[in-house]
Amino acid sequence: MTIDLQVHLLPSLVSEEQLRGGVAVVIDVLRASTTITQALASGATAVVPTATVAESHAAAAAISGFSQSSSDSPVPPDVRAKAGVILGGERSGTLIPGFDLDNSPMKYTSSIVAGKTVVFTTTNGTQALLKCRLAARTLVGCFSNLHAVIALLANDSRPIHLVCAGTDGIVSTDDALCAGAIATGVWAARNWPKWHGDELRLVMDLFTCRCQPMREVVNTLRESHGGRNLISLGLEADIDRAARWDLFRLVPEFDLATRRLQPATDVPAEPKQILMVPRE
Amino acid sequence: MTIDLQVHLLPSLVSEEQLRGGVAVVIDVLRASTTITQALASGATAVVPTATVAESHAAAAAISGFSQSSSDSPVPPDVRAKAGVILGGERSGTLIPGFDLDNSPMKYTSSIVAGKTVVFTTTNGTQALLKCRLAARTLVGCFSNLHAVIALLANDSRPIHLVCAGTDGIVSTDDALCAGAIATGVWAARNWPKWHGDELRLVMDLFTCRCQPMREVVNTLRESHGGRNLISLGLEADIDRAARWDLFRLVPEFDLATRRLQPATDVPAEPKQILMVPRE
Numbered sequence: 290m291t292i293d294l295q296v297h298l299l300p301s302l303v304s305e306e307q308l309r310g311g312v313a314v315v316i317d318v319l320r321a322s323t324t325i326t327q328a329l330a331s332g333a334t335a336v337v338p339t340a341t342v343a344e345s346h347a348a349a350a351a352i353s354g355f356s357q358s359s360s361d362s363p364v365p366p367d368v369r370a371k372a373g374v375i376l377g378g379e380r381s382g383t384l385i386p387g388f389d390l391d392n393s394p395m396k397y398t399s400s401i402v403a404g405k406t407v408v409f410t411t412t413n414g415t416q417a418l419l420k421c422r423l424a425a426r427t428l429v430g431c432f433s434n435l436h437a438v439i440a441l442l443a444n445d446s447r448p449i450h451l452v453c454a455g456t457d458g459i460v461s462t463d464d465a466l467c468a469g470a471i472a473t474g475v476w477a478a479r480n481w482p483k484w485h486g487d488e489l490r491l492v493m494d495l496f497t498c499r500c501q502p503m504r505e506v507v508n509t510l511r512e513s514h515g516g517r518n519l520i521s522l523g524l525e526a527d528i529d530r531a532a533r534w535d536l537f538r539l540v541p542e543f544d545l546a547t548r549r550l551q552p553a554t555d556v557p558a559e560p561k562q563i564l565m566v567p568r569e
Numbered sequence: 570m571t572i573d574l575q576v577h578l579l580p581s582l583v584s585e586e587q588l589r590g591g592v593a594v595v596i597d598v599l600r601a602s603t604t605i606t607q608a609l610a611s612g613a614t615a616v617v618p619t620a621t622v623a624e625s626h627a628a629a630a631a632i633s634g635f636s637q638s639s640s641d642s643p644v645p646p647d648v649r650a651k652a653g654v655i656l657g658g659e660r661s662g663t664l665i666p667g668f669d670l671d672n673s674p675m676k677y678t679s680s681i682v683a684g685k686t687v688v689f690t691t692t693n694g695t696q697a698l699l700k701c702r703l704a705a706r707t708l709v710g711c712f713s714n715l716h717a718v719i720a721l722l723a724n725d726s727r728p729i730h731l732v733c734a735g736t737d738g739i740v741s742t743d744d745a746l747c748a749g750a751i752a753t754g755v756w757a758a759r760n761w762p763k764w765h766g767d768e769l770r771l772v773m774d775l776f777t778c779r780c781q782p783m784r785e786v787v788n789t790l791r792e793s794h795g796g797r798n799l800i801s802l803g804l805e806a807d808i809d810r811a812a813r814w815d816l817f818r819l820v821p822e823f824d825l826a827t828r829r830l831q832p833a834t835d836v837p838a839e840p841k842q843i844l845m846v847p848r849e
Contacts (some may be wrong), residue, residue, distance in 0.1 A: 298740065414570040448708070460767045461767050462770050487741050487745070490742050490775065491745060491775055492738070494774050494778040495774045498774040
């Protein structure tokens with residue numbers, strides 16, 4: 290079966306219409322994809338992505354049954370806590386005033402997010418997610434759930450779109466490297482024709498050059514636009530975390546009707562390992 | 570000396586302002602860059618790039634001293650011939666009605682263009698060229714003049730921008746591969762720091778994966794967006810021509826004041842060969 294897989298190095302390089310009816314995988318390795326996956330793996334009930342801080346407050350208010358005085362008035366912390374709502378995300382890479390958590394995946398531990406609803410807004414990742422509203426299915430991919438994503442895509446006959454979030458409108462190799470890893474894995478799992486597009490070739494060749502050893506993966510992430518931003522903020526540990534492969538067999542899936550991200554229910558119990566994990 | 574070199578996979582991914590004061594190299598391997606280089610190497614006095622067909626007619630009229638009845642009325646062939654003006658270019662890859670030559674480099678032979686002024690309009694390449702009006706210097710690069718371009722850039726301390734034309738707004742690996750070749754050559758000629766941007770890494774890794782042997786270079790060009798378009802038009806020979814390295818030691822340079830492309834006068838007589846020409 291011929292599979293149509295395209296890579297989009299930035300959300301601006303694909304139209305909503307192109308995604309119609311396909312399977313979109315949103316990739317924002319540093320850090321939204323990694324953090325969303327971590328939050329759900331830590332037992333969060335759902336992640337609710339929002340485009341703006343005001344929308345976050347509005348979503349938190351709706352879930353908490355709290356009547357806002359204005360569109361951006363925050364829900365009091367005790368009301369949120371009682372309703373099990375966590376405000377998470379970042380602007381310029383750092384904690385948003387009044388929010389509970391920033392965008393560091395390691396902050397989203399079970400003790401903090403299990404059983405809670407995480408309302409989540411970031412600069413690049415959630416924007417990319419909201420672009421995919423015409424896709425038949427929208428998933429979130431990163432290194433943390435690499436083979437789980439590959440397993441879902443390898444069993445889907447619809448057109449596949451790997452949508453890299455980029456960093457502030459600029460191509461970022463952290464996302465491109467992960468897109469290359471996913472594409473290479475799906476490619477290896479399927480009997481494909483030779484050619485699948487120019488951006489696909491770029492990310493697959495990047496992956497070929499940068500996937501071994503693990504030091505090279507981490508360095509590629511460090512040296513990406515997104516990685517350099519994190520280093521300037523003292524957040525290098527988040528890069529190391531985002532570089533880890535297959536921590537979870539969980540793929541966040543976006544339900545447009547409920548506007549929630551929850552774990553896809555059809556991930557195989559033991560996703561087939563196709564790509565060799567880079568040696569340390 | 571630290572050199573700033575950036576790659577832009579599409580003209581839309583760079584602003585005119587970013588190019589200010591730098592050296593821009595416009596790359597449209599299939600085929601505008603290759604054809605412009607060939608035309609000047611065949612002895613054309615100048616190439617005048619224009620954005621539209623109407624602008625081509627206007628430029629031809631101005632050079633011929635012909636008074637147009639309307640902005641898109643063509644100059645009669647005998648008047649153009651007397652003034653030594655050739656109309657060249659393409660729309661949708663093919664000859665524009667009333668023009669003398671399409672965008673096939675092999676058509677621009679000495680017997681046809683020597684001593685003539687070529688007024689030239691293409692879908693992607695000339696548009697990219699006209700975007701670089703704030704650059705301190707604008708050059709045209711392709712495989713045909715690879716080491717001549719590398720030689721000029723290796724001796725320039727200003728920021729360097731490799732601007733890929735792409736194909737109809739889509740990233741194209743023919744241009745990306747050439748950008749990777751130029752970047753790798755300049756890199757090898759200079760003592761650079763390690764990191765130079767995410768798009769740069771993508772094209773350098775593409776070049777690493779696809780530069781050997783020549784068959785792989787030609788296949789990469791064939792399989793690019795631009796290449797597939799040409800094959801569908803029966804123009805595969807143009808791809809083989811565009812893949813040839815170092816046919817000329819000539820670099821077209823755009824003079825904003827006269828709006829003409831003419832050979833840069835500072836190309837070394839024997840550009841140092843840095844990259845190994847792919848074996849056949």
